[in-house]
Amino acid sequence: GQNIDQPTEMTATEGAIVQINCTYQTSGFNGLFWYQQHAGEAPTFLSYNVLDGLEEKGRFSSFLSRSKGYSYLLLKELQMKDSASYLCAGSFSGGYNKLIFGAGTRLAVHP
Amino acid sequence: DGGITQSPKYLFRKEGQNVTLSCEQNLNHDAMYWYRQDPGQGLRLIYYSQIVNDFQKGDIAEGYSVSREKKESFPLTVTSAQKNPTAFYLCASSIGTGANEQFFGPGTRLTVL
Numbered sequence: 001g002q003n004i005d006q007p008t009e010m011t012a013t014e015g016a017i018v019q020i021n022c023t024y025q026t027s028g029f030n031g032l033f034w035y036q037q038h039a040g041e042a043p044t045f046l047s048y049n050v051l052d053g054l055e056e057k058g059r060f061s062s063f064l065s066r067s068k069g070y071s072y073l074l075l076k077e078l079q080m081k082d083s084a085s086y087l088c089a090g091s092f093s094g095g096y097n098k099l100i101f102g103a104g105t106r107l108a109v110h111p
Numbered sequence: 112d113g114g115i116t117q118s119p120k121y122l123f124r125k126e127g128q129n130v131t132l133s134c135e136q137n138l139n140h141d142a143m144y145w146y147r148q149d150p151g152q153g154l155r156l157i158y159y160s161q162i163v164n165d166f167q168k169g170d171i172a173e174g175y176s177v178s179r180e181k182k183e184s185f186p187l188t189v190t191s192a193q194k195n196p197t198a199f200y201l202c203a204s205s206i207g208t209g210a211n212e213q214f215f216g217p218g219t220r221l222t223v224l
Contacts, residue, residue, distance in 0.1 A: 004153065008151075040218070041217065042201065042218055043215045044215070045212050045213075045214070048212060087153070089153075089154075098156065099154075101146075101154040103153045
């Protein structure tokens with residue numbers, strides 16, 4: 001089956017930049033989602049990458065390399081409110097386009 | 112405001128009891144999903160529905176049942192056959208089951224005592 005791997009935890013300092021990596025198996029791959037989830041709340045959509053390259057959206061950017069099975073989420077000018085879990089999810093073909101979620105990366109931003 | 116709602120936020124049940132979790136959306140989405148989230152694990156798909164009156168098992172359907180009698184509603188029943196039902200349950204919807212963004216409800220935290 002398809003596995004989505006991402007680091008379990010990361011820490012960073014307010015105002016800094018952090019990169020959260022995600023790797024996946026390329027078989028049947030369609031695209032890559034990133035969601036943000038604060039503790040006990042619903043995941044909220046951040047980005048969707050289909051093509052190779054970097055897509056920037058304000059302080060958040062997401063990168064995809066289809067051939068390498070690799071994506072990252074880049075968070076700039078970190079704020080305390082960015083402390084959350086970041087979920088990487090791959091869309092794969094097969095019956096319907098199912099999403100496979102990684103376990104999430106818990107980011108702690110410190111002053 | 113369009114959105115997806117789940118109720119209740121917290122639910123407690125005794126072991127051996129069936130319990131039904133509510134999920135309603137007014138986004139006019141065809142597809143709806145139920146996920147389970149456990150600490151240290153990714154969201155795991157329980158059931159999904161691509162259209163009214165149709166639903167399919169996900170990866171961990173055993174011990175769960177669903178219905179999709181209306182486009183807006185996709186309730187999940189956790190039966191006594193589910194061996195470890197205590198978890199955070201998330202409902203989601205999307206325009207279709209293509210590579211479309213899924214919108215999530217606020218979740219229901221079920222604790223079985």
